[in-house]
Amino acid sequence: MTPEVDLLRAVRAAGDRVVGFLQRLVQIPSRTGAEEQAAALVVRELRLLGIDEVRTDGAGNVIGRLTGATGRSVMLHAHLDVVDPGDSHAWTHPPFSGTLQDGCVWGRGSVDDKGSIVGQVYALGLLRELGLCPPGDVFVAAAVGEEIGGLGTRHLCTQTLPDLAVIGEPSSNTLRRGHRGRFEFIVTFRGRSAHASTPQHGANPAFALSRFLLALRQLPMAAGGDFGDSTAVPTLMYVDQTSSNVIPAAVSAHLDWRNAPSESLAQARAKVEQLAGESLEPGVTVEVGVANRLVSSYTGLSLMVEHAVTPFWTEPDDVRLLAAQEALSGALHRTVPVQVWPFYTDGGFLHAAGVPCIGFGPGDPAMAHVLDERMPVEQLLEATAGYMALALRLGEDRLWLDSVPGT
Numbered sequence: 270m271t272p273e274v275d276l277l278r279a280v281r282a283a284g285d286r287v288v289g290f291l292q293r294l295v296q297i298p299s300r301t302g303a304e305e306q307a308a309a310l311v312v313r314e315l316r317l318l319g320i321d322e323v324r325t326d327g328a329g330n331v332i333g334r335l336t337g338a339t340g341r342s343v344m345l346h347a348h349l350d351v352v353d354p355g356d357s358h359a360w361t362h363p364p365f366s367g368t369l370q371d372g373c374v375w376g377r378g379s380v381d382d383k384g385s386i387v388g389q390v391y392a393l394g395l396l397r398e399l400g401l402c403p404p405g406d407v408f409v410a411a412a413v414g415e416e417i418g419g420l421g422t423r424h425l426c427t428q429t430l431p432d433l434a435v436i437g438e439p440s441s442n443t444l445r446r447g448h449r450g451r452f453e454f455i456v457t458f459r460g461r462s463a464h465a466s467t468p469q470h471g472a473n474p475a476f477a478l479s480r481f482l483l484a485l486r487q488l489p490m491a492a493g494g495d496f497g498d499s500t501a502v503p504t505l506m507y508v509d510q511t512s513s514n515v516i517p518a519a520v521s522a523h524l525d526w527r528n529a530p531s532e533s534l535a536q537a538r539a540k541v542e543q544l545a546g547e548s549l550e551p552g553v554t555v556e557v558g559v560a561n562r563l564v565s566s567y568t569g570l571s572l573m574v575e576h577a578v579t580p581f582w583t584e585p586d587d588v589r590l591l592a593a594q595e596a597l598s599g600a601l602h603r604t605v606p607v608q609v610w611p612f613y614t615d616g617g618f619l620h621a622a623g624v625p626c627i628g629f630g631p632g633d634p635a636m637a638h639v640l641d642e643r644m645p646v647e648q649l650l651e652a653t654a655g656y657m658a659l660a661l662r663l664g665e666d667r668l669w670l671d672s673v674p675g676t
């Protein structure tokens with residue numbers, strides 16, 4: 270469906286409302302686990318925009334639905350939580366000021382990820398105001414807990430799922446067809462403790478860890494094409510001791526493993542286990558586990574989550590990806606390229622739950638998590654028109670006729 274309306278012009282006419290909403294949303298500090306007020310603001314704005322159905326789920330995610338025709342359902346997805354701004358005095362404008370200056374809305378979360386939420390909320394609102402009916406239902410999902418393990422989206426995936434999701438994370442308004450995943454392994458070598466003056470009575474596990482780390486650097490990694498090959502680096506390391514004159518009984522290293530889409534958790538884990546096993550010496554054993562963490566949402570929902578985020582990917586010739594590119598290029602009056610994200614997103618959970626995903630969002634990815642984060646107004650307005658165009662196209666039944674999601 271090609272809308273008769275110039276979507277970008279329609280968004281510009283509502284520009285003050287769109288920008289004002291981003292300013293108000295940035296002004297609410299919504300660190301992970303404390304998104305309640307930001308969620309309430311999104312609920313209010315959706316209702317003011319006349320969206321049919323708005324609710325907050327058990328994790329505190331906000332879900333709004335615009336009723337469409339009988340086609341497929343599309344979810345516009347972004348996250349409410351933000352990372353800590355650090356020293357607020359180091360910012361040009363206070364991190365939760367939402368200051369509008371030099372054509373940008375300044376503040377923590379303006380790019381990651383509130384610009385996407387605002388674009389998605391107003392996409393629904395403006396479609397309704399303009400009387401444009403999408404081919405199928407369109408949802409917005411403003412999720413909690415993205416920055417510490419995806420609590421909100423993990424919960425969302427246990428509910429009714431859409432036929433397709435558009436992941437709103439900063440992409441400078443280009444299309445993204447996926448990203449690598451991340452596994453965090455903990456490798457623990459255990460030996461036998463002894464007085465450091467009599468090492469012959471102990472079995473120091475540090476030597477096995479050293480052999481393991483040197484071998485890790487030589488390990489052939491899975492090829493990832495455009496996504497980049499898998500990578501594995503040791504990060505945290507610690508022993509079970511605080512005394513420097515005692516041989517530790519155990520030494521652990523965390524591995525940050527970014528997996529190419531072709532590599533599964535089981536495959537990566539098998540590689541780590543084999544390498545660790547080959548690094549042993551008499552009296553030393555090894556255990557390999559996936560790091561986990563108990564996370565809680567503001568609603569009180571708690572979940573033990575494994576640090577294992579799967580990738581999402583859509584094939585370059587996927588008919589819905591190409592339809593998205595055509596729809597965006599038409600709405601934004603320029604060719605919108607398809608790229609991949611260097612970082613992971615909540616899209617991995619949706620992909621793992623069987624929902625095909627594509628990515629699109631305003632703001633420069635390099636602005637995420639840094640000082641003086643700011644969203645160019647022009648990109649925010651473009652993205653809003655872009656989300657409208659995607660909502661009007663991706664639910665078309667014919668896009669599902671003879672294609673399968675990238676699996």
Ligand SMILES: [Zn+2]
Nearest residue numbers: 348381382438
């Ligand atoms: Zn984000």
